[in-house]
Amino acid sequence: MNQWSRLKLTRSWWLFSELLGRVEVWNTSGDFAADVRILEDRSALEFLTPAGFRPPIAEWGLLVGDAVHNARSALDALVWDLAHSEGATPGAPHRVMFPVTKSEREWKSTVKSLETVPEGPLERMRLAQPWAVESPEPNQSWLKILSRLDNDDKHRGRVVALPMQESIGLDMNGLSLGEPLPEGGYMHMWGSGLDGTEPAGTPFARFGLGARIAGDPAVHRTASIQLAPAVVVFDQMIPVAALQQEMLGFIRGLLDEVAAGAELHETWITPQTRSHD
Incomplete structure (x- = not known):
């Protein structure tokens, strides 16, 4: 791995860390709770968007886009060096x-x-x-996901951060x-999640307990909300933490593999993702 690739990859890691830190501060700064209602057939609980819930999704999305672009640039920087090795000059730089x-x-x-590589x-x-x-899964390739995220951010700005159901x-x-x-x-979360676009009272998740709810609980129920950012790509919801840990781990291994022939660990090829509606 050359120096510029290493710097770009380090910069990507730092930007992901910056995002996760900002999300943690935002979570800590507010005590957000969603109303919970029982479905009419008593088969599940439904979570409703609270009033005034406006996370800074656009700002977080910008950080995701910058981090992704630096990760993509780390790969391009290596190929640039290879194409100019031993004084070679590519015909279409x-x-x-x-x-x-x-x-x-x-x-x-x-x-x-790439005739000079x-x-x-x-x-x-x-x-x-x-x-x-x-x-x-045809779309479960970190290289393909990285490329799509980078292109989405450049051309359509569709990189966003969403809450995860575990939060x-x-x-x-x-x-x-x-x-x-x-x-x-089961736990089902709608695609818009809690991205701030839906009005208060809109269902954003449903929780099935595996059995019908008995009785008539009189206590007003709320659920606390802590955000964990994610991106949606190829109809998959991927946590930002996985982009930082797994995707950058894959890229680091790929850079070493391409440059020096070091073995690329097979488990770095595809991510663990979840379906998204």
Whole structure:
């Protein structure tokens, strides 16, 4: 890994840390609670957006975009050095970047501009392409996710931060359960989550307890809310913490693999993600 790649990767890590720190401060600065209501058929609880809940999603999204772009630039910086190794001069320097392609046919077309990159590193880049990596899910490639996030931020500004379902705290005291339900327990969160765009009282999550709620609890129920930022890409919700820890770990390994032939750990190829509506 060259010095500029290392600096770009370090900068990306710092920006992710800055974001997570700001979210923690925001969570600590307010005591947010959502009203909880029982569905009419008593099969689940529903969480409602509280009044005045306006997290600074746009600001957090800017930090995510900057962090992602620095991570992408770390890969491009390495390829730039490789293309100029031993005094070589690429024919189209403005097209020298780390390729992320959709197919082997696209790869062959794209790498024509990388004619001065040594054969060994170029082949290792080919083996890391999303289409060349075996995965049960076609979009679960960190390289593909990184490229999409970077392009989304540049062209459409659709990188956002969302709350995760684990950040909802609910006191279950006073609830009793009756007959079991076939769907079992679950937590479902709508795509908009708590991004500040929905009016107060809008449901943002539903919690199934695995059984019908018995009795008629008289106590007014609320759930505490702590945000944990995430991004949505390819209909997957990925925590920002995973981008920092797992994605940057993958990129660090990929840089070493391409530059020096160090073995790329297989578990770094694809992320652990969750579905999103």
